[in-house]
Amino acid sequence: MTVKIFNRPDIQDFLKVLSGLDQNGGNPRVKQIIHRIVSDLFKAIDDLDITPDEYRTGIAWLNELGAAGQAGLISPGLGxxxxxxxxxxxxxxxxxxxxxxxxxxxxxxxxxxxxxxxxxxxxxxxxxxxxxxxxxxxxxxxxxxxxxxxxxxxxxxxxxxxxxxxxxxxxxxxxxxxxxxxxxxxxxxxxxxxxxxxxxxxxxxxxxxxxxxxxxxxxxxxxxxxxxxxxxxxxxxxxxxxxxxxxxxxxxxxxxxxxxxxxxxxxxxxxxxxxxxxxxxxxx
Ligand code: MBD
Ligand code: FE
Incomplete structure (x- = not known):
């Protein structure tokens, strides 16, 4: 079963709320960038039907990456x-x-x-x-x-x-x-x-x-x-x-x-x- 929910109006509103775009305060540039990156991630999950297990594998890897201090190492590796x-x-x-x-x-x-x-x-x-x-x-x-x-x-x-x-x-x-x-x-x-x-x-x-x-x-x-x-x-x-x-x-x-x-x-x-x-x- 595959579903696509990215374009639903409630999801689009949700993206604005979670990135603070619905309110004043905070840093406008950070809001803009986070809104875009999280939107792209939502869309990728939708398009590729990324499963909760796959997603959690990614989160565990990010924690491992940070603990090893390697964000700056994978960054050039990913071009x-x-x-x-x-x-x-x-x-x-x-x-x-x-x-x-x-x-x-x-x-x-x-x-x-x-x-x-x-x-x-x-x-x-x-x-x-x-x-x-x-x-x-x-x-x-x-x-x-x-x-x-x-x-x-x-x-x-x-x-x-x-x-x-x-x-x-x-x-x-x-x-x-x-x-x-x-x-x-x-x-x-x-x-x-x-x-x-x-x-x-x-x-x-x-x-x-x-x-x-x-x-x-x-x-x-x-x-x-x-x-x-x-x-x-x-x-x-x-x-x-x-x-x-x-x-x-x-x-x-x-x-x-x-x-x-x-x-x-x-x-x-x-x-x-x-x-x-x-x-x-x-x-x-
Ligand atoms: C290095 O020595 C380096 O120069 C780069 C770009 C990435 C990892 C190790
Ligand atoms: Fe080097």
């Missing part, structure tokens, strides 16, 4: 973060704003308050024995095309097991390991030494993984490094780079890979360049 970026891109395009470096999603694992230094930082504390040294450097340009001195480059990435400091299930990383803030020098330049990160995988057995596997999907990301770039009088850029050659580059569960964000890697083995990059000895 919502990428969709928000596509909207920002579309707004920029409509305004005629061209972004030289594409934006991509922040993800749920940024931590504010990383140690700050000028021009250069070493990100890793040297305790990841499998780490392959990585050097990255570049220039931050303002929207005027000129190098931006004193810009802030916040960098964060995971270790060779795919674990981020502050979120390491083994508890083995020091706070802010592989997280730094670099202020660009007088020529707008930044440079850092770290190690090549591994890809990331959602925690095994977690509510996020359970939903993804019910969708027949994996919860893996290709190896990547996150950035916030900001400067006085400018919009903040949120972006990432991928490590070229990672087999998952075009199979990211969080849909963050974008053209222009997969720089070439160069393996340096000559003495002069190793020395110049300080890889042989301690870094100043």
């Amino acid at each position: 919502l973060d990428h969709f928000l970026d596509e909207r920002l891109d579309a707004i920029d395009e409509a305004l005629g704003i061209k972004n030289e470096t594409p934006r991509t999603i922040e993800g749920p694992l940024y931590v504010a308050g990383a140690p700050e230094s000028k021009g250069f930082a070493r990100l890793d504390d040297g305790t990841d024995a499998d780490g392959h040294p990585l050097i990255m450097h570049g220039t931050v340009y303002g929207s005027d095309g000129k190098p931006a001195a004193g810009a802030k480059v916040e960098v964060w990435h995971c270790d060779t097991r795919g674990f981020y400091s502050h979120f390491d299930p083994t508890g083995k990383q020091a706070p802010f390991n592989m997280r730094r803030t670099i202020i660009t020098d007088e020529n707008g330049r930044y440079k850092f030494r770290s190690i090549v990160p591994h890809g990331y995988g959602v925690p095994p057995g977690s509510p996020t993984e359970k939903l993804l596997s019910a969708l027949g999907r994996h919860g893996q990301r290709p190896a990547h490094i996150h950035f916030f770039v900001s400067a006085e009088g400018h919009r903040k850029l949120t972006t990432q780079i991928n490590i070229a050659g990672d087999p998952l580059i075009n199979d990211d569960f969080a849909y963050a890979t974008r053209e222009g964000l997969v720089p070439d890697l160069v393996e340096r083995t000559d003495e002069a360049s190793i020395k110049a990059n300080g890889l042989a000895g301690p870094f100043a």
Whole structure:
């Protein structure tokens, strides 16, 4: 037996009442959004004949998701973060704003308050024995095309097991390991030494993984490094780079890979360049 009750006038009135639209007070924007989302949910229950058992399974999963602190993890997994970026891109395009470096999603694992230094930082504390040294450097340009001195480059990435400091299930990383803030020098330049990160995988057995596997999907990301770039009088850029050659580059569960964000890697083995990059000895 299937019934459709969504369009009944009493149900439509009920939606207005439960979202507070029938009275003053409260927050009009919250009322508008809740009215729309609950309406869409009512309609989905009606259209798909979602049963009370199915609905309660969903509620139990939401409780599990919240208890695990994973709302911010399933969100990119369901493409919502990428969709928000596509909207920002579309707004920029409509305004005629061209972004030289594409934006991509922040993800749920940024931590504010990383140690700050000028021009250069070493990100890793040297305790990841499998780490392959990585050097990255570049220039931050303002929207005027000129190098931006004193810009802030916040960098964060995971270790060779795919674990981020502050979120390491083994508890083995020091706070802010592989997280730094670099202020660009007088020529707008930044440079850092770290190690090549591994890809990331959602925690095994977690509510996020359970939903993804019910969708027949994996919860893996290709190896990547996150950035916030900001400067006085400018919009903040949120972006990432991928490590070229990672087999998952075009199979990211969080849909963050974008053209222009997969720089070439160069393996340096000559003495002069190793020395110049300080890889042989301690870094100043
Ligand atoms: C990550 O490291 C990440 O960058 C995203 C977007 C989601 C989960 C873990
Ligand atoms: Fe990440």
